[in-house]
Amino acid sequence: MDICYIMKTIILGPPGTGKTTTLLNEVDKYLKNTDPDKIGFFSFTQKAAYEARDRAMKKFNFSEDDLPYFRTLHSLAFRRLGLKKENVMQSKHYEDLGKKMNIRLDYHEYDNDHTGIFSTNSDILRIIQLAKLKSITPEQQYNLKQHTQDISLRDLLICYNELKAYKREYNLIDFTDMITEFVNSDASPKFDVVFLDEAQDLSRVQWNMAKSIWDKTQDSFIAGDDDQAVFRWAGADVDSFITQKGKLLNLTQSYRVPRAVHDVAMNIVGRISNRIHKEWKPRVHEGALSYYHDFQNIDMSKGEWLVLSRTRYMLNDLENVLYSRGMFYRNKFKKAYEQDLYDAIFDWESARKGKPINADQITRIASYMSPDKYQKENLQYLDKDCFYSLDELYDKKGLNTKQIWYEAFDQAPEERVRYIRRMRENGEQLNKEPRILLSTIHGAKGGESQNVVLLTDLSRNTQTNYERNPDDENRLFYVGATRTKEHLHIVKPKDIYKSFRI
Numbered sequence: 001m002d003i004c005y006i007m008k009t010i011i012l013g014p015p016g017t018g019k020t021t022t023l024l025n026e027v028d029k030y031l032k033n034t035d036p037d038k039i040g041f042f043s044f045t046q047k048a049a050y051e052a053r054d055r056a057m058k059k060f061n062f063s064e065d066d067l068p069y070f071r072t073l074h075s076l077a078f079r080r081l082g083l084k085k086e087n088v089m090q091s092k093h094y095e096d097l098g099k100k101m102n103i104r105l106d107y108h109e110y111d112n113d114h115t116g117i118f119s120t121n122s123d124i125l126r127i128i129q130l131a132k133l134k135s136i137t138p139e140q141q142y143n144l145k146q147h148t149q150d151i152s153l154r155d156l157l158i159c160y161n162e163l164k165a166y167k168r169e170y171n172l173i174d175f176t177d178m179i180t181e182f183v184n185s186d187a188s189p190k191f192d193v194v195f196l197d198e199a200q201d202l203s204r205v206q207w208n209m210a211k212s213i214w215d216k217t218q219d220s221f222i223a224g225d226d227d228q229a230v231f232r233w234a235g236a237d238v239d240s241f242i243t244q245k246g247k248l249l250n251l252t253q254s255y256r257v258p259r260a261v262h263d264v265a266m267n268i269v270g271r272i273s274n275r276i277h278k279e280w281k282p283r284v285h286e287g288a289l290s291y292y293h294d295f296q297n298i299d300m301s302k303g304e305w306l307v308l309s310r311t312r313y314m315l316n317d318l319e320n321v322l323y324s325r326g327m328f329y330r331n332k333f334k335k336a337y338e339q340d341l342y343d344a345i346f347d348w349e350s351a352r353k354g355k356p357i358n359a360d361q362i363t364r365i366a367s368y369m370s371p372d373k374y375q376k377e378n379l380q381y382l383d384k385d386c387f388y389s390l391d392e393l394y395d396k397k398g399l400n401t402k403q404i405w406y407e408a409f410d411q412a413p414e415e416r417v418r419y420i421r422r423m424r425e426n427g428e429q430l431n432k433e434p435r436i437l438l439s440t441i442h443g444a445k446g447g448e449s450q451n452v453v454l455l456t457d458l459s460r461n462t463q464t465n466y467e468r469n470p471d472d473e474n475r476l477f478y479v480g481a482t483r484t485k486e487h488l489h490i491v492k493p494k495d496i497y498k499s500f501r502i
Helices: 017-031 048-062 074-078 091-099 123-134 136-144 154-170 175-183 204-214 238-242 261-269 311-323 339-352 360-367 376-380 391-394 413-423 460-468 470-481
Strands: 007-012 039-043 070-072 194-196 221-222 247-250 288-292 305-309 330-331 436-440 449-455 485-491
Touching: 007 017, 007 436, 017 048, 017 194, 039 048, 039 074, 039 204, 048 070, 048 194, 048 261, 070 074, 074 175, 074 204, 091 154, 091 449, 123 136, 123 154, 123 221, 136 339, 154 221, 154 288, 175 288, 194 204, 261 288, 261 470, 261 485, 311 436, 339 360, 339 391, 339 413, 360 376, 449 470, 460 470
Parallel strands: 007 221, 007 247, 039 070, 039 194, 194 221, 288 485, 305 436, 305 449, 330 436, 449 485
Antiparallel strands: none
């Protein structure tokens, strides 16, 4: 009888210590002597999995087809079970069921990154989904009293049973069902080595799936940081990560966090009661730390900025400040409405300087002009493969203006025009990514910036959670602070009782 000795290596990576890079270096070693389709690289987020795949493709001249198992766990389950998109529950299905039951059921996947993390305004649906992610019954999740709405156990169970019946009737499956079915059907391929990144964010059912994979594998690598486990509210099971057994590889040198920020971060993380103790060093740079009581007092006129709040709604007031000052920013959770106008401006200004533009550029420009500035019928028949000078358009194609953009674009919304003019006057580089990004702390996980603004305001619900389970909030603000490469700006509300304590 052959005996298989499974080697499991656990990589502990505090902020900026190169956890993912270390994992990818191990991938490189195996790719030298292992068939690529015998390597499984799975990550909590699609972004991380695809970055690993793209690196392997570039270094070893592989195609996507050569690396079929660089993906999220949900994506692996979807593929191995032979599912199609129409087999998976979508927002429209939850809305349809809600209408039939005369209740509101809204659901969407968090950031559309195939993580299985979801967002909903329905506490009934939240209880059901969390119970499934934790592998417990809806009654058990209900008894945890973590919901905010007045819900009866009877109504919860009715909805639970109606949801199951709806999925059976329409032959549908949700993301958690997908994972459970994968495990029950023993659908995992056999790998020579398995890599699992961002493991601290996996739910209980995802841990079950991961175990079903590495039980067939001789070598496995698990990378994560329990101190950065910020999705427990959505079913993540950090305890399963903390209790993993194997060879430990501790990364101890941060290449991101300066000394001043490191001191703040270690003060926060020291309050977490249930964690793996780990020490790590800041990079050899002092950095800076500043405190404010008003966001408006921060000078953000230059440099790269990441502005972080506890909840999305807190970002709205910040937007108004940046907009009024003509600063180039983007709210991660909103569409960048100005981008099409930016592009049209660049095209038009380039044409005025003598650079030819194509039919698509001309059409975009014309969309911001009143009909008296161009002859629509002439522009409709431009050759898609040709480029045209402004003089040619003016002389032969019915364009009736050569004005500067804010005069020519008389159909552009006045407020947007004023905002763009203010940004250009401030020297903002509109042909680049916005230098200021607004995000929740959850949304910024994995990111970094020279300057980080951390708002410590807590909403009523998060204040309650802070008092009930301080570990969750401590982990979250630890993640927020450690996005900083240079200068951390901490904004405290005047009411200290509504603030996270730093």
